[in-house]
Amino acid sequence: MDAPRIIATAADLVSVGESCRPETPVVLTAPEIEPGADPHADTWVLVATPTVKPMNAHGGIAAPGEPRAYVVDIDEHGVLKRARVVQVLQVGARQVRTPGQIGSDAMLADPELRRIDALHRPDGDMRPLLMEDVARVDVLREGIQDAIDAPHQPLAPAVVRRLEHALDALAAARLELEDALRYGDSCELARLRIVDDDRPCPARLGDVLVFLPDSPGAASGQVQPGCRPHAALAERTLAGTHIVARE
Ligand SMILES: [Zn+2]
Numbered sequence: 001m002d003a004p005r006i007i008a009t010a011a012d013l014v015s016v017g018e019s020c021r022p023e024t025p026v027v028l029t030a031p032e033i034e035p036g037a038d039p040h041a042d043t044w045v046l047v048a049t050p051t052v053k054p055m056n057a058h059g060g061i062a063a064p065g066e067p068r069a070y071v072v073d074i075d076e077h078g079v080l081k082r083a084r085v086v087q088v089l090q091v092g093a094r095q096v097r098t099p100g101q102i103g104s105d106a107m108l109a110d111p112e113l114r115r116i117d118a119l120h121r122p123d124g125d126m127r128p129l130l131m132e133d134v135a136r137v138d139v140l141r142e143g144i145q146d147a148i149d150a151p152h153q154p155l156a157p158a159v160v161r162r163l164e165h166a167l168d169a170l171a172a173a174r175l176e177l178e179d180a181l182r183y184g185d186s187c188e189l190a191r192l193r194i195v196d197d198d199r200p201c202p203a204r205l206g207d208v209l210v211f212l213p214d215s216p217g218a219a220s221g222q223v224q225p226g227c228r229p230h231a232a233l234a235e236r237t238l239a240g241t242h243i244v245a246r247e
Contacts, residue, residue, distance in 0.1 A: 002049070004049040005048050005102075006046070006047060006100065007046040007048050008045070012048075013048070016048045016050070017089070019050060019090050024088060024089050026089045027053070027061070027089070028091055028092060029090050029091070029110070030045075030108055031092060032092060032108060033094070033106060033107060033108075034094065034095065034096055034105065035102040036103075036109065041162065043097075043099050045054065045094055045102075046091065047058075047092060047093070047102060048090070049089070049161060050090075051089075052087055053085060053086050053088050056068065056082040070082065070083055070084060071211060072133075092101055093109075094106055095109065111135065114128075115129060123184075123189065124185075125184065125185045129181055133177050133178045134174060134181075135175055139170070140170060141170045144167055145172070148164070183201075185201065185204060186200075186201050186220065187230050188225050188226055189223040189226035189227070189231065190226075191232055192224065193239075194224065194235065194238070195230050199229055199230075199241060202227055202229065207226060207227055208227075208243045209223050209225055209226075209243065210223065210224055210225070210234055210235075210241060210244065211242055211244045212224060212234070212238065213243065215230070231243050
């Protein structure tokens with residue numbers, strides 16, 4: 001895997017192409033933006049990255065959710081299962097923070113795509129999703145305020161009065177979203193509704209594994225990770241539940 005490169009000239013494109021095997025597929029990626037980049041500045045560049053994607057059973061690139069191909073090696077250390085990969089040349093637009101320089105991180109530029117990504121995070125941390133919602137409310141509030149303050153006064157007073165009520169409601173919505181953020185990284189015991197005491201989960205590093213016998217909302221004999229307060233609550237309230245090990 002090579003580092004991403006800015007494609008500013010035809011020669012850059014040829015150079016990146018020559019570093020790949022001729023049959024390497026070119027994959028177009030969604031536009032990205034680096035944290036701290038000025039959205040109003042013209043700092044967009046085309047970035048090419050030789051990289052790998054997981055392979056499907058037919059030797060193509062595995063789509064999200066599609067079963068992946070594996071290769072199994074057996075040696076003196078045991079069995080090693082490795083995901084098979086396809087070499088690709090990834091190409092996409094990126095707004096950089098420092099002109100002419102590729103930063104270390106970038107996120108999807110489209111807030112809608114960022115939201116979909118955040119909703120399906122494998123670690124279950126929903127705080128980025130809620131922060132996207134806070135940002136959407138802010139954009140809506142700013143848009144309404146700009147219309148009210150427009151120097152050519154396009155809105156009648158009856159409209160402005162109602163928009164001001166809408167702004168109050170959006171300010172209240174923002175406070176609710178900020179409050180929801182405290183619960184955004186919930187443990188599995190809370191997320192699966194095995195317990196619900198409206199207490200935010202503390203940092204997930206202290207999670208413990210909890211054995212759950214037959215209990216409302218839980219399959220028989222399952223083990224789930226939970227934060228310590230919710231593990232203790234489950235032990236107190238659900239007969240036969242007990243902490244089995246630290247995660
Ligand atoms: Zn918890």
